[in-house]
Amino acid sequence: MTSFFRAYHYAHASPRIVEDSLAGALLSTKEREAIEGGLLDGLARRDPGRVRSGVDRAALLGFAMRDLPAIAIILARARYAEDTLIEAMRNGVAQYVVIGAGLDTFALRRPDLRERLRVFEIDYPATQAFKRRRLQEAGIAVPPNLHFVPADLEREGIGESLSRMPYDRAKPAFFSWLGVTMYLTGDAIRKTFRSLRDCAAAGSELVFDYLDRSVFEPESRTPSRDRLFEYVRLRGEPFISGFDPFTLEAELAPLGFRLLEDLGREDQEERFFRNRTDGLRPTGLTHIARAAVAQNP
Numbered sequence: 001m002t003s004f005f006r007a008y009h010y011a012h013a014s015p016r017i018v019e020d021s022l023a024g025a026l027l028s029t030k031e032r033e034a035i036e037g038g039l040l041d042g043l044a045r046r047d048p049g050r051v052r053s054g055v056d057r058a059a060l061l062g063f064a065m066r067d068l069p070a071i072a073i074i075l076a077r078a079r080y081a082e083d084t085l086i087e088a089m090r091n092g093v094a095q096y097v098v099i100g101a102g103l104d105t106f107a108l109r110r111p112d113l114r115e116r117l118r119v120f121e122i123d124y125p126a127t128q129a130f131k132r133r134r135l136q137e138a139g140i141a142v143p144p145n146l147h148f149v150p151a152d153l154e155r156e157g158i159g160e161s162l163s164r165m166p167y168d169r170a171k172p173a174f175f176s177w178l179g180v181t182m183y184l185t186g187d188a189i190r191k192t193f194r195s196l197r198d199c200a201a202a203g204s205e206l207v208f209d210y211l212d213r214s215v216f217e218p219e220s221r222t223p224s225r226d227r228l229f230e231y232v233r234l235r236g237e238p239f240i241s242g243f244d245p246f247t248l249e250a251e252l253a254p255l256g257f258r259l260l261e262d263l264g265r266e267d268q269e270e271r272f273f274r275n276r277t278d279g280l281r282p283t284g285l286t287h288i289a290r291a292a293v294a295q296n297p
Contacts, residue, residue, distance in 0.1 A: 002179070003027055003103045004035045005071050006078070012062070013280070017075040017272050018082075022105040025138040026131070039064040046227075066279040069224045070231075073209065073286040074179070076272045080263065080288050081176040081207045082106060088174045088205055094118060095173035099158065099196075100180045103131055107146040114145045120165055122158065125150035153192065159199030172203030172293075182211045182239045182286075183232075189241060190255060197256035197293060204293040206257065211242035212264075215285050225285060245287055257291040 007024030010016060024032075043064040044051045050063060065071060085096055094117055098104055101121035110117075121128070128150050135142060142148075151161035159169070167173070175196060181189050196206065214220050216239075232238055243251060249259040263271065268282040 001035060002074055004032065005065075005068075005074050008065060009071070009075055013278060015276075017280075018078045020078075020105055020109070022109050022140065023103070025140060026103050026105070026134045036061055039068075042227075043067065069228050069283045069285065072268070072273070072280055072282045073288075075280075076263075076268050076282060077178045077207075077209045077286075077288050079272055080290075081178060084205070084207055084290055085174050085176070088172075089113075089117065091203070093172050093174050093203070093205075095167060095171060096120070097122065097158070097162065097167070097173055097175045099153075099175060099177040099192075101131075102127065102179075103134070107143055108135075108140060111143065114143050117145060118166065119146045120149050120162060120167055121146065122149040122151050122153070122161055124152060153195075154188075157195035157198070158192070159195060162199055167199075169199050170201055172201045172205075175200065175204065175206040177206060177208040179209065181208060181243075182241055183237050184241055186241055193252070193255040193257065200293045202293060205260070205290060206293075207288065207290050209286055209288045210248075211239060211286055212284065213242035213244045216242060224283060228285065243287070248289065252291055253294070256294050258294045259289065259291050261290045263288045 003023040003026050006018060006020040007027060009018065010020050010023065040051075040057070040060055043060060046067065047063070051060060055063075085093075096106075096117055097120045098106070099122050101123045104121065107119040107121070123131070128148055132142075132148065147165050147167075149161050149165055151158075153161070162169075177192070177196075184192075200206075215225060229239055245262055245264060248262060252259055264287050265282050265284045268288065273281055
């Protein structure tokens with residue numbers, strides 16, 4: 001789904017938030033048709049009049065895409081991670097660790113960075129094997145600076161998985177952990193932060209996104225919020241965790257991290273969505289945060 005959203009955005013949006021020219025190559029025709037069908041079915045339930053109005057399929061799909069609150073955060077968090085990674089590289093960082101990489105394409109579409117950046121993609125072994133098959137089927141070569149790290153993080157820590165790779169624990173790294181925290185228990189989130197801290201040198205940074213904890217309160221329910229929660233629940237991955245933006249800094253400190261930046265809806269709007277005319281807007285559900293490894297955890 002994430003690849004579909006990024007591919008659709010690349011094909012139809014102007015200006016683009018993320019320039020992902022390869023996302024579509026990792027989708028099969030059957031998958032693309034199934035996702036489009038699901039989006040149109042959802043639109044038919046929410047707005048049957050529009051579907052009966054005679055508007056063509058392409059226009060209906062555009063309406064369906066604009067109606068999904070998840071798309072904005074998927075695009076914004078990817079853009080933010082890539083922008084802040086480039087900033088970190090200017091400060092000497094030469095290692096990038098993508099936790100839960102999925103079908104991420106960054107290393108594949110940035111040949112200009114291959115001599116300056118090692119990329120380590122950590123993911124569940126079966127998921128990673130699926131991605132590697134798709135790359136082979138699409139005829140996309142794996143660049144020499146990309147290292148696949150198959151790991152079950154329920155059984156081993158991030159540092160343990162990276163120990164099998166040419167990852168240098170003595171040098172700073174940039175970590176991204178996107179689209180994951182909201183599906184984990186609080187204990188699992190804290191365990192991952194500590195595992196990451198143990199293998200990250202001073203000067204390392206982490207970008208992650210999280211749900212505002214208040215969205216779990218009954219008074220925060222809206223039609224948009226309920227659609228998103230129901231969507232992930234029906235796919236067997238319900239939202240279960242969030243952070244309080246007002247206490248995030250204090251929650252990260254004992255885990256060995258210092259909060260650098262936290263982008264809520266207004267910040268995301270200003271940075272990525274200002275003056276857009278396509279209706280794409282962030283919601284108040286999800287924040288994007290950047291934290292540095294503390295000198296003295």
